[in-house]
Amino acid sequence: MSQILIQDVRLIDPINRVDRESCDVLLRDGVLAELGSGLEASPETVAVRRPGSVVSPAFLDLHCHLRDPGQPWKERVGRATAAAAAGGFGAVCAMANLVPPVDTVERFRAAQREAKAFARVTVLQLGACTEGLEGASPAPLEELARAGAVAFSDDGRNGIGLEVLVRVLRRAADLGRTVAVHPEDEQLLARVNPEGEDPGRWHLRPPDAELSAIERALQALRIVPQARLHLQHISTARGAELVRQAKAEGLPVTAEVTPHHLMLSGAELEAKGRPVSRCNPPLRTEADRTALWEALLDGTIDALASDHAPHELAPAEERAPGFSGVQLVLSAVLGQGGAGAHLPRLVEALSAGPRRVLGEPGRETGGEGLRTGEPASLTWFDPACHWTPDASNWLSLSTNTPFWGETLRGCVLSTFSRGRMVHLNPELVPELARA
Numbered sequence: 001m002s003q004i005l006i007q008d009v010r011l012i013d014p015i016n017r018v019d020r021e022s023c024d025v026l027l028r029d030g031v032l033a034e035l036g037s038g039l040e041a042s043p044e045t046v047a048v049r050r051p052g053s054v055v056s057p058a059f060l061d062l063h064c065h066l067r068d069p070g071q072p073w074k075e076r077v078g079r080a081t082a083a084a085a086a087g088g089f090g091a092v093c094a095m096a097n098l099v100p101p102v103d104t105v106e107r108f109r110a111a112q113r114e115a116k117a118f119a120r121v122t123v124l125q126l127g128a129c130t131e132g133l134e135g136a137s138p139a140p141l142e143e144l145a146r147a148g149a150v151a152f153s154d155d156g157r158n159g160i161g162l163e164v165l166v167r168v169l170r171r172a173a174d175l176g177r178t179v180a181v182h183p184e185d186e187q188l189l190a191r192v193n194p195e196g197e198d199p200g201r202w203h204l205r206p207p208d209a210e211l212s213a214i215e216r217a218l219q220a221l222r223i224v225p226q227a228r229l230h231l232q233h234i235s236t237a238r239g240a241e242l243v244r245q246a247k248a249e250g251l252p253v254t255a256e257v258t259p260h261h262l263m264l265s266g267a268e269l270e271a272k273g274r275p276v277s278r279c280n281p282p283l284r285t286e287a288d289r290t291a292l293w294e295a296l297l298d299g300t301i302d303a304l305a306s307d308h309a310p311h312e313l314a315p316a317e318e319r320a321p322g323f324s325g326v327q328l329v330l331s332a333v334l335g336q337g338g339a340g341a342h343l344p345r346l347v348e349a350l351s352a353g354p355r356r357v358l359g360e361p362g363r364e365t366g367g368e369g370l371r372t373g374e375p376a377s378l379t380w381f382d383p384a385c386h387w388t389p390d391a392s393n394w395l396s397l398s399t400n401t402p403f404w405g406e407t408l409r410g411c412v413l414s415t416f417s418r419g420r421m422v423h424l425n426p427e428l429v430p431e432l433a434r435a
């Protein structure tokens, strides 16, 4: 029998509304056996202590591009999910925009097979909203849900019009599934970008495209108010304001923000001069960035999501948009040292928030929070420790992150997912590495 006693941690469990100093956590064969103060270590127990560290429910990432099957040179399921575990995530939502997209049951099963064979953490696979992500006709949502789709999204694309979106919301509502929308109005983008190119590669992506897409999605939600609508990677102050108003109106809408939109303006990214391309939607102004923080802290934005988008480094004109980064979500947002009083809210946005977005399909990932007698799904991290993403510790196959080589704050010590230790930092917790 293996027993691990993590001593004297701060327990932040937003799911059960617990925030408690000096707590001990006893794990017995992967089960969360006891929580309490002054728990005794028996002779066979490995006791570990790291002052100032935190134990929380395992993080859940709402927005991960695994690229595999389809583009194995960009990312592999094993690499992305090892990076996720090292980032404190016990589960990730895999987007449907694989090549080809997950818009049929056969493709869904192929993605599941890959995940089953190689994933380190729980992979919650999404299905496409529409065939080919093109927005013209709904995908077989009922069949995809029966096969296990936890939610639906055409992420990466937004070619969907009001009428089709209403149909998708209606059917997803009957299935108890959330519809996640990438809010960049493709019709508006098509008017300002050159014809013929892949819409994902269009360079001109004005804030109005976000606003127009959010407004249309909310309009659809008013027609189907029993649905669950989630707005992905909000990038503008006005976008966040629309979400705030919609929530005040009582609409069942949720939203996420990425660490890069929170931490960097477009000008700051430019100034870094790293060969990492850009992202969709783009990084905006300093005023937008500040407004996104406010929206995250006041609960307008429910979740922090990585939008892990691995791509090979390429010459500037060939670079695909997006950043690899599931490993550094926590560290990026703690990066400026501003965590302090906000730490519980950030943990909430990484654990309870994303599960609220998914509803029922997110429960099996540790959705009950830190409950004794259950297989452990938890993240143990030290918010004060520093690390630098570089070739010695980076786990994703692609290194396209604007945070490469920068000193970040916050190290994940260990992650448990459904009773399995899926990550351990052997340098920071050598006692467990030896055990």
Ligand SMILES: [Zn+2]
Pocket: 155, 156, 157, 182, 232, 233, 280, 281
């Ligand atoms: Zn997207």
